[in-house]
Amino acid sequence: MTASREPQTFSRKEFEKINQQVKDGDKDAKKYIVIDNKLYDVTDFVEDHPGGQDVLLTHVGKDASDVFHAMHPDSAYEILGNYYAGDLEPLPASVDKQVENSAQFAAEIRELRDNLRKQGYFHSSKLFYAYKVLSTLGLCAAGLSLLYAYGRTSTLAVVASAFIIGIFWQQCGWLAHDFGHHQCFQDRKYNDILVVFLGNFCQGFSLSWWKNKHNTHHASTNVHGQDPDIDTAPVLLWDEYASAAFYGALDEEPTMMSRFIAENVLPYQTRYYFFVLAFARFSWAAQSFVYSFNTGAINKSAALNLYERTSLVLHWVIFSYATIAWNSSIYNMILFFLISQATTGYTLALVFALNHNGMPVISAEKAETMEFYEIQVVTGRDVSLSPLGDWFMGGLNYQIEHHVFPNMPRHNLPKVKPMVKALCQKYDIYYHDTGFIKGTLEVLKTLDVASNMSLQLSKKAF
Template sequence: MRSCDFAVILTNTLSFLDIRIFEREELSKSLQAYKDGNQDEKKYMTIDNKVYDITDFIPDHPGGEQVISTHIGKDATDVFHAMHPESAYEMLANCYVGDLAPEKSNVQRTKAQQNSKAFAQEIRDLRDKLQAEGYFEGSTLFYIYKVLSTLAICATGLTMLYFGGHSTAVVFGAAVVVGLFWQQCGWLAHDFGHHQVSNDHDKNDLLVIFLGCFCQGFSLSWWKNKHNTHHASTNVSGHDPDIDTAPILLWDEFATANFYGSLEDNPGRISRFIAEHVLPYQSRYYFFILGFARFSWALQSLSYSFNQGALNKSARINWMERSMLVSHWVLFTAWNILFVGSITNMIMFFVVSQAVTGYALAFVFAMNHNGMPVITQEQAEDMEFYEIQVITGRAVSLSPLGDWFFGGLNYQIEHHVFPDMPRHSLPKVKPMIKSICKKYNIHYHDTGMIQGTIEVLKTLDVVQRLCEKFSKKVF
């Protein structure tokens, strides 16, 4: 039985309750009330033409409050099916309050909207077909190999320190190796976090805690809160946290206008200095700050875990996260102190390993979506989920070594269309997605690594010129 069929059966069993038909205008009012900050209004969303009251459920959403809030008053059908395990369908049924009224026959859609709907339906049909053919089944052998080979990278780096910690050259090499290990741990934690490997939610989380929290030093809850929202509202201004990098970097005209607009009345000295003398030169310091990305995310993870707690409110997960994060830094520091021969080399090992991971992670992340179209929340409301995923993503064609370095995220469009599909299936699905995009004239952007980097830098250059203009206007 398909999960969506199970959900239908569950919701139909509740028909004896106070179930009613919801007009579409009522959903629009729910969205507008949320935008206006009216906390007293009911918060609804629709999935498969059924209406769910999520007012009381939002704080308890296992994926975080932020991600579910991006779809208040909207149709969340595709994003729900793409990002939830089977266990979520029974929980969903508890919020069921009625059915969505049929769309009025006199509703006029533009050709673009009609095309987007037809495209989305074909992607849904493809998903059903691929599920039946086993494309969503993770290969146990593949992931055993990936876990063991990744841990072998760590063992290599630590062995280098153990036997050669007295040599500056060996310590430097070990720092590079450990940095690559952390990057590869990130890709594996990402796979397990998306439930690509197993249908067992708890097993996936345990592997994320081991690979992400203990091995890499990143909090499971911090990552899920951020990453789930990114998938639900990819490159949507004001919703996607991955493009909300002000005041370090600005990626689009919306973020630029918001940032400089916030400084018009009472700018602080630091904010004004950044606005006038830093952001107008962001393409020049872009590569420099990538090296700090890993350490910044690690600090954010610690802060989130000890201040916010576990995303699913589980005391057990919270304890495990915190203990693993602390263990990561204790063991990393102890190995550095015990086996590196001098203070200078200890500092070098710390700095180089952090910087290598920062570059290795952030370079891939930037290639995924930065420099691609950023859309407003209003535009997103008129677009189908699958179209947004395609037009905001950048596919990067690489060699097998490049695929390894990118952790399969160079198949970014396929990953965003089918986030729970294991990475070893993505290359097989790429031609299918491209073919459907071509059929409906949906832009599928496929490029090389060098060209993708140039596109990112060109975007930074365009926005920094805009920053210069805003700076003159505001100050």
């Protein structure tokens, strides 16, 4: 009888040496992640990661325990076991009070999560989601019916229809977000079916494009160089890291276009911010269309790939048909297109900006020293609103709670907000809660600070 082999224990120095090889670009270096003080070799798994390889790469060499538990189903634990490489030497006890506070805060959040799961807070109300889907589809029916009945005779009807369709797309976005986080059904395939229907077909946004981008955002929220949601250069710069990186790159043979943007565009971004938002929806739709046909399904499934691409094509065919066939003039066609796109652009982007823009941006080095849950709280902004405001923002005004518990159904986030807020106060973790207008002014102030920095950097660069 063969004795069972003891698992290998890696020292912190061994682990750091391997990680340094990865940072140095050594192609043969092993890629490890840490979950619950155990090492997992994900070198051969990166490309097959169902949530996208970008999100996994942001946590190579790091403790991914909290992000793993927050964003994965129970079935993922079985897959994880296939990549177990050994145990990691425990960290020595910290004597830094702030670090200790953060660690205790994370421990209590984990305990709260487990208790909330037992109490059913992660179970969705199917009636709530049925109402949300049907009422949202009702907006589409109302908008298209108005256009069909009066689009050839009334410009006012064209404008009203375009606005309703724009709001319909926005609300589809919030629902696709909920189903994309698997908040409704325990069986994830039903969530994905609805994401493709509401996201790809109804809204024109690819499920795979969104998941690849959004999962990375959740894993490395407001971390410079890792969070794609704050990587909006050269259109907008949100922080000193992005400004320094953009203008620093100009030292290496700047083109006429990059120089023009650096000198005459970015220093004035606060002035054109609201103009840019009008094109946000069309830009995201174009990006997701290209992603779907160039990269394909995030889980490499041929069936999902076909479902996504067919839905995207049908979205644009039906929208184009309604725009052309139910309007009497080129003028009204253009009007319908621009107003519907701009309505969605504004109503999505204004909400997205409130979520994290203007909140602290963290360097990759600093993020490695912080607990995952602390990062989620200090980089998020909650917005206190009326029930109508909750509807408009799709529950994303509970941004901190959503980032702490991303799989929790939207309708339960208001219930857990006081619990999360109380733990933040207990451990002196900054929790930002404000109003819609004040939050928007904070976003504009952040843009203005970055604008002034851009102006100074452009003078030095040229």
